[in-house]
Amino acid sequence: MNLSESGKEKKRRSGWLARTDFATRFGERRRPSPREYRREGALADWVGNERKAEVFASLRPATDSLATLLDGILQRFAEDDVSLLEKLRCSWKELLGPTMAEQVRPVDLKDGILILEVNNSSWMYVFERQHKPKIREILLKAGNGAIRDLHFVQRGRFSR
Numbered sequence: 001m002n003l004s005e006s007g008k009e010k011k012r013r014s015g016w017l018a019r020t021d022f023a024t025r026f027g028e029r030r031r032p033s034p035r036e037y038r039r040e041g042a043l044a045d046w047v048g049n050e051r052k053a054e055v056f057a058s059l060r061p062a063t064d065s066l067a068t069l070l071d072g073i074l075q076r077f078a079e080d081d082v083s084l085l086e087k088l089r090c091s092w093k094e095l096l097g098p099t100m101a102e103q104v105r106p107v108d109l110k111d112g113i114l115i116l117e118v119n120n121s122s123w124m125y126v127f128e129r130q131h132k133p134k135i136r137e138i139l140l141k142a143g144n145g146a147i148r149d150l151h152f153v154q155r156g157r158f159s160r
Helices: 006-012 033-048 049-059 067-076 080-092 092-096 098-102 121-142
Strands: 104-110 113-118 149-154
Touching: 006 121, 006 149, 033 049, 080 121, 092 098, 092 121, 098 104, 098 113, 098 121, 113 121, 121 149
Parallel strands: 113 149
Antiparallel strands: 104 113
């Protein structure tokens, strides 16, 4: 690389062989697009088979470490929601009592709405009609105002 190259030219050169056309695909479906296949074939013809691997390795972009990827994924989650949900799960029997805690459990908290999974439809009716105001009051105190509403779902019906 020349010292006269700008940062933009370095970035373009370092990512020159990045396979971005089918970046959303996984597994066997993640292969070069026809355009990328022709580009790599032309480069292989130009440098020759004996230097192909070395040149390709130097032109591919650097991969991110596992720690960097994991940090990016964890930042997507709202830390407060996750910690509050875990706190609720740990103290669930003390908050509701053993009888009700056996029939309903917290599964998710998103945007102030706590999703509670109920064992069966009979209990769901009981919780919706009779116990919802009581549970809401208990959870408002326990959640310090982070929980705005409750949503009951039948067991096995909730998907993240």
